[in-house]
Amino acid sequence: MKAWEDLVGTALLGTRRRTLDLAAQPAAVQELAADRADPAEQLLAAAAALTTYRRAGRRPLHDVRPLPVAAPDERPFVPPLARERLARLLAASHPDLLLEWLGIVAGTAYRIPPETLPLLAEAARTKAALRGPLVAVAGPVGAWLGQRNPDWAFLSAPPEESGDVWQYGSLAQRRRWLATKLAEDPEAARDALTTSWKSEPADVRADFLGVLAGHVRAADEEFLEAALTDRAAAVREQAADLLGRLPGTRYGQGMAERLRPLVRRRGRVLEISIPQGERGDGTVRLRTLVAAAPLAFWSEFGPPAEVVRMTVEGCPPGVLRDSWATAALRQHDATWAQTLIGADPGGRTTPPLLGVLSPASQAATVGHLVGRLPVESFARLVHELPRPWTKELGTALLDWIARQDDHRLVSHAAVVIARAVPPECLLRHPLATTRLTMDAGPWRRALTETLNFRREMYEELA
Template sequence: MSTDVTTTRADLVTAALLGLRRGGPDVDAAALPGVVGEAVAAAPAAEGAARLLDVVALDVVARRAGVVPASPDATPPVPAEPEPASVAGPAARARLTTLLAGSGELNDVLVAHWLRTAAARGCVAPPRLLPELLEWTARPASRPHLALVQAVLGTRGHWLAAQRHSWAGLLDAVPRDAAGTARAADDARAVVDDPQWSKRPAAERVTAIEAIGRDVRRDDEERLARSLADRAATVREAAAQVLVHLPGAAFAQDCARRALECVAIERRMLRHVLVVRLPQDDPTAPFERVRSVTGGRRGHLLRALVAATPPDVWVAHLGKDAGTLVRLDVTDDLGPLLHDAWQEAALRTRDAAWAAALLGEHPEWTHLLAVLPGPERAAAAGAIAARSTTSDLTNARRAIQAGRALDAPWPDAFTDDVLRHVVAPPVMPEWELRHELPTLAAGAATDPGTEQRVRAAADRCTDDGTARVLRTLADTLRTRREILEELA
């Protein structure tokens, strides 16, 4: 047996990995550091593997328990200022305590409801719950609610968040105001104009271009146009996407010119049709879909060019309004491609007329509802939900998707249409309705009448599992109503 003496942590690890014969079974207690050596010397005598395991165990405990705390700063932080806002009362505090200890999307809906209600009524979170609230905010699923959290932190909460880097970083992620966005864009312009710009990592170049895009100006065209020839495809794509948002930019005008050349109206037989011709292939086009697709490149280029063209240009070019154009037949089965590009352009330019026209032909494109003004959005969503007097799963899914674009609370008629589609045969399966439960709980009204109608729908439902989900929805609506009362 070897008589080597193990005296360092590295030797202990070596002995444990390679074996006692090769790594050394004996331990010199006097050679071990500090309290570890003292503990080994005082431990009952053991040999071989038992002694090695004792030493390793003592060493691990010493490393975990013996961390020396960092020296405090010479000057402690300035205490928080007194809280000027009113603090949520005992009942609301107890509710928030329970919610912050919970988990799941439905629980997050209730936390967000608590935060939104407190902010609207000028209340801040209780001081003793601030650490839990900041920890809840640190979860990825909570990021959409950062602004709500910031609104209820109060003076103490902001002071506490500043004491920990991870919490302070969360609050820094709240969307900037106009002045902050402009400052970030100015900083990005300085980066782009730096002579060392091309040597920076591609991801950093993309970030700078995107920052400019959030506050793009006429004098940005030249610096963005330079990036269209960047060696990195991601940088070229980012520059192209910003330039199409810049009215009058040469790149945007060129995209529109090439798109308009590809589409015309012709009279065939007794009706007008849209005649679409694919553009010439252009491997240098700075559009991701054009580069990444091996087949159908010309079709993808056409889609990119049309998406980059403001939709209202088509009205002047083709001489018909948006509603008429989207109803026309398209040659060569290119209608889906053309309409898909139009909807992307409508989203980018927030063109309500084109969004409404496309929704008339494609009610499944519920994301276009967000482009419509409030009253029109509610009317369009209601039309989608009430589109069919018969119910099926497609109508149920479409109605719930439309509800995501509506402001809460939903109109009673819209909620009734959703419930009708959910419970009418074929009943929406339990697993699918449970997935949609957070959307329903956040959108439906909290008044007792809505809760009763949900419970009545559960009683009519022929599927026990789906009925249970509806009763959970009713219970959640009641909880939301109680939160309103507790924060009154």
């Protein structure tokens, strides 16, 4: 209602800066406010009259047709205990645990009570990660609500298997459609991506390359090479990252050839020359070359364990190690990842490099780091470990936290561990199956309470 918006805007700005436009008010309000000489009194009189006017009701509507009912949903409701837990989650405002709970339900044949949908939809409106699992568990009632509230329109999304989603869907819907098509019909997915590529905004192009990352193959080389010349730096970086994951690409071989004259071994020393005559900072260019070249290039100078421990001259050693780490992540090279972790266990590249290792090696390496790093350093590392965690890693971290004394950083790590360990760790580990007494430290009680809470979520929906 423009009359009300104009009145509120005048009140917020003050009558010294803006006078009320009586012409925008209903005729009855104009008559009552027009005889006030003072603008402030005029505003107050109009506000009083318009407020009463708004509260007085309206004439009944004619030819009103009832709203259509939602389509039937034959799925049973979640069990009573799970329903009570949902109420606790909504009251406590724990979006990460709520997301996990919805994900569990989405993997079952249950649906959620319709009276909880408005609160869940409002939570998903501000936290997009909740939308996918919520749509799955809300069913036809959720779609009915989404059609009647624009803020919850994500609940009434068209079926993601329809072709219209790619053209008209939201970014989240298009991402899911692309991921599904890349797995089920790769050619159709790539055709859709290349057809719309030039018309997509830069951030969307980068986002779609992130989706392609899980399905990249040798046939994508030409498409990714074209993306290396994109206007947006984020797209170029993503394209370089994906090309680095493909063995034997022209891009990687070209980078190795450009790197070869810049590297020389002299005994236990690696002599590195900074690229000259290149556009931009030579050190930045060196990082790009090392990160993009196949790690097999360095076999000319020795095995990884030997090369990594050589003295570096000509450039900061950290530049070379960081670039090796980037290459190991792109090429998913476990040997190089293990070597780099061993050479600098407390380095900032250690957490992502752990994600390259197999589950068994990852857990063993973390167990080794416990003995090499101070408690404070290891506690910080826990925050940065790539997720999702494997059962082996989760068990190793639960074993570690169970042995720790009270410490501020340990208590912070406990919060992460309680939320991130996979469900397989919750069924047997003592921390997730026992409850501590009140004489235990606050962070210990919080740790076991969260673990037990999560375990019970899975048991109630099993």
